[in-house]
Amino acid sequence: MAPVALVDCNNFYASCERVFNPRLEGQPIIVLSNNDGCVIARSNEVKALGIPMGEPWFRIEKLAKRHGIVVFSSNYALYGDLSARVMGILGRFSPRQEIYSIDECFLGLDGFNPCDLRAYAQKIRQVVKQGTGIPVSIGIAATKTLAKLANHVAKKRVQFEGVCDFWQFNCAELDALFSALPVSEVWGIGRRITRRLEAMGITTVQDLKSADPRWIRQQFSVTVERTVSELNGTVCIELEDHATPKQQIISSRSFGTPVTGLQDLSEAVCSYTTRAAEKLRHQGSVAGSIGVFLETNPFKPDEPQYHPSLLIPLVAPTDDTRLLAQAALKGLERIFKPGFLYKKAGILLMSLCPRSEKPQSLFDNPLVESRSAKLMQIMDQINRTMGPDTLKLAGSGLQQPWRMRRSRKSPNYTTCWADLPTVIAN
DNA sequence: ATCACGGTTTGCA
DNA sequence: CTAACGTGCAAACCGTGAT
Numbered sequence: 001m002a003p004v005a006l007v008d009c010n011n012f013y014a015s016c017e018r019v020f021n022p023r024l025e026g027q028p029i030i031v032l033s034n035n036d037g038c039v040i041a042r043s044n045e046v047k048a049l050g051i052p053m054g055e056p057w058f059r060i061e062k063l064a065k066r067h068g069i070v071v072f073s074s075n076y077a078l079y080g081d082l083s084a085r086v087m088g089i090l091g092r093f094s095p096r097q098e099i100y101s102i103d104e105c106f107l108g109l110d111g112f113n114p115c116d117l118r119a120y121a122q123k124i125r126q127v128v129k130q131g132t133g134i135p136v137s138i139g140i141a142a143t144k145t146l147a148k149l150a151n152h153v154a155k156k157r158v159q160f161e162g163v164c165d166f167w168q169f170n171c172a173e174l175d176a177l178f179s180a181l182p183v184s185e186v187w188g189i190g191r192r193i194t195r196r197l198e199a200m201g202i203t204t205v206q207d208l209k210s211a212d213p214r215w216i217r218q219q220f221s222v223t224v225e226r227t228v229s230e231l232n233g234t235v236c237i238e239l240e241d242h243a244t245p246k247q248q249i250i251s252s253r254s255f256g257t258p259v260t261g262l263q264d265l266s267e268a269v270c271s272y273t274t275r276a277a278e279k280l281r282h283q284g285s286v287a288g289s290i291g292v293f294l295e296t297n298p299f300k301p302d303e304p305q306y307h308p309s310l311l312i313p314l315v316a317p318t319d320d321t322r323l324l325a326q327a328a329l330k331g332l333e334r335i336f337k338p339g340f341l342y343k344k345a346g347i348l349l350m351s352l353c354p355r356s357e358k359p360q361s362l363f364d365n366p367l368v369e370s371r372s373a374k375l376m377q378i379m380d381q382i383n384r385t386m387g388p389d390t391l392k393l394a395g396s397g398l399q400q401p402w403r404m405r406r407s408r409k410s411p412n413y414t415t416c417w418a419d420l421p422t423v424i425a426n
Numbered sequence: 427a428t429c430a431c432g433g434t435t436t437g438c439a
Numbered sequence: 440c441t442a443a444c445g446t447g448c449a450a451a452c453c454g455t456g457a458t
Contacts, residue, residue, distance in 0.1 A: 033445045040445075058443040074445095101439070190438050221451070223437095250447050299444055311433085346446090405443095 002110035003117060003140055003167070004239060006147040007090055007124065009083075010135045010155065012103035013041035016082050017072050019133035020413045028069045032057055035254045035404040036073050073406035081414045085132050093124050096241045104151075106144060108239045114167050121163040140165040144237045145230035148187040149205065153177065178206035188227045193220065205231065245283045245354065251276040252346025255402040258297065259342045265294065266329055267397035268345045273328045274392060276349050277321040278383075281376060286317040286358050288351030290324055292331040297343040308335035311350070317358050320372045321379070324349070325393060387416070 009015060013031040018024045028045035032038065038056045049067060051060055057071075064071060083102045091097045096108030109117060121138040128136050139150025146166055154164035166174065183203055184194040200219075202208050209231040217225035226236035251272040259265055269292060280287055293309035312331045318324065328347050382391045389396075411419035 035443095035445075037444050054444085056444040061443090188438070192437060223450070246448075248448070252446070254445070297444090344445095 001114060001142050001233075002108065003112060003114045003142065004144055004147045005094075005107040005109055005117070005121065005124075006100075006139045006144070006151045007105055007107060007128075007136050008138075008151050008155070009086060009103040010137055011041060011043050012083075012134070013072075013074065013079055014043040014046075015134050016075075016079050017070075017410055018043075019082065020078075020410070024070060028067060029072065030064065030069055031072045031074055032408070033074060034406075035256060036407060037254070040074065071408050073409040075406075075409050075412065077412045077415045078410065082132060082134060086128055086134055086136070089128050089131050090124065093120075093127075096239055098240050099243075106147065106239055108241065109140070116165070116168070118163050118165050118168070121165070122161070125162055135162070137162045138164075140167065142166070142233045143230040143235050144239070145187050145227055146233065149181070149185065149231075152181075152185055175206060178209060179204050181205040183208050186227060186231070188223060193224065196220075243283075245285055245352065246279075247352055249276045249279050249287075249349040249352070250346060251279075252293075252344060253404055254344045255342070256405040257402070259345075259402045260338070260340070262333070262336050262338075264397075264402045265332060265336060265342060265345055266395060267400060268402050269328050269332050269347060270325050270393055270395035270397075271400070272345065272347050273325045274321050274396060276347055277319060277324050277376075278380060280349055280352070281319045281380060284355050285352040286319045286355050287314065287324065287349040288317040288353070289313045289349075290327050290331070291348040291350060292328050292335065293346050293348075294332075294335060294340075294342050295344040296340050300341075303341055304339070306337060306340045308337075310335050316361050316364065317351070317353065318372075319355065320376060321393065322372075325395060329395070 011029075014029040017029060017031065026045070027043070028049065029041075029043040030039050030046050030051070031041035033040045036057055038054050039051060039060070040053070042051060042053065046069060049063075049069075051063070079102060087097070087099050087105055090105055090107065094107040094109060096110070098106040098108075100106060112120070117140050121140060124138060125136055128134060137151055137154040139147045139152070139154050140163070141147040141150045150164040150166050154160050154162055157164075169177065181204060182194075183189055183197050183205055184191075186205055186208060189197070189208070196219075197203070197208065202211060208228060211228055213225050213228050216228050229236050253268070253272065255268070259268070273290070289311055291309060291311040293307065295307045296303065296305050298305065310331045312327045314323070314327055332345075379391050383389065413419065
């Protein structure tokens with residue numbers, strides 16, 4: 001049985017802010033979503049106050065002030081950079097690593113003796129903390145679903161000191177543990193399925209583990225059935241140590257203030273397309289079609305609502321930002337209607353396939369194509385070395401009045417020289 | 427009756 | 440002062456027209 005570890009950073013975004021501002025140690029911290037909309041990360045002190053994840057900021061602003069909570073806009077440049085450092089260190093501890101999200105990864109520990117991996121896990125925690133300042137917790141078990149659960153236990157129970165290894169439990173102990181955990185803690189069991197399971201009398205992890213897999217499949221789906229098998233120690237979800245290319249790439253943002261005009265929407269659509277195209281090239285794919293959508297504010301039911309979308313097939317699959325933006329803007333013009341307060345716009349790249357498998361067409365012009373490829377390469381390189389958006393399409397605009405609010409962003413400590421004077425001044 | 431499809435909804439993190 | 444609620448992805452689902 002090959003052990004799997006799930007390493008997860010504790011309160012990741014809050015911890016990132018603390019790394020560069022140690023005075024925040026022990027202080028309550030929250031980090032807000034894009035547009036300073038709602039709470040997406042909380043330090044332990046804030047969790048203890050009972051402020052839930054996803055809570056809209058405007059509803060807790062007063063409470064936060066009362067408790068002296070330190071509030072940050074999200075700073076993805078900072079979190080992404082620290083994430084890369086943490087992942088780099090973690091990768092040294094196993095030849096098989098699956099980076100699952102910005103703050104967690106699985107490590108395949110095949111070949112390691114499962115008898116006692118706790119010391120190894122403690123070593124991992126110590127090295128990551130020393131190298132980055134970020135505290136992590138580690139769960140170890142036979143399947144990814146169980147490792148996730150073990151990680152949860154490692155975080156929740158202080159006596160485990162950040163590491164929980166299910167191999168250290170016998171059957172009776174495991175039964176007792178699982179009977180004390182709500183079914184909603186299981187990876188893949190979200191709000192909706194939890195509600196339905198509870199209605200059927202399945203309320204704990206143990207209940208779900210001992211449910212009949214065929215019945216679960218019939219009532220729910222293969223996905224939930226797999227989850228049940230994984231709880232029983234049967235591997236159904238393999239470790240994916242090489243990133244599979246995305247089937248679709250979405251780029252969308254809410255606006256800082258409502259937008260009414262086609263000009264502003266065009267700028268937004270143009271820059272979202274630029275970001276998506278960068279991701280597309282990064283994974284070495286081309287897109288066969290591009291979708292555009294607009295949204296008014298659904299939280300204001302009194303205002304006229306309109307959420308159009310349109311899918312535009314491309315003449316030939318491409319990864320050229322200019323061609324993609326052209327198509328997206330043409331689509332935008334077709335769905336745009338004046339007289340609405342738009343809150344959000346976005347684009348989707350679809351029908352993706354590897355550049356190498358792109359079908360040749362009679363109308364391909366090899367000279368034009370190679371120029372396009374070279375131009376995109378140079379753009380990507382300049383933006384990579386000199387900072388994002390150093391070189392962009394004119395259609396993205398300069399003022400960008402629609403940009404999201406981020407009034408409480410910390411400096412980009414690790415990725416922006418220009419931000420450092422702020423740091424020193426503080 | 428069955429399948430492939432595309433668009434929409436659901437669900438998760 | 441006021442108003443203020445994220446994003447990205449895949450799987451499941453569903454209606455349609457072709458076979």
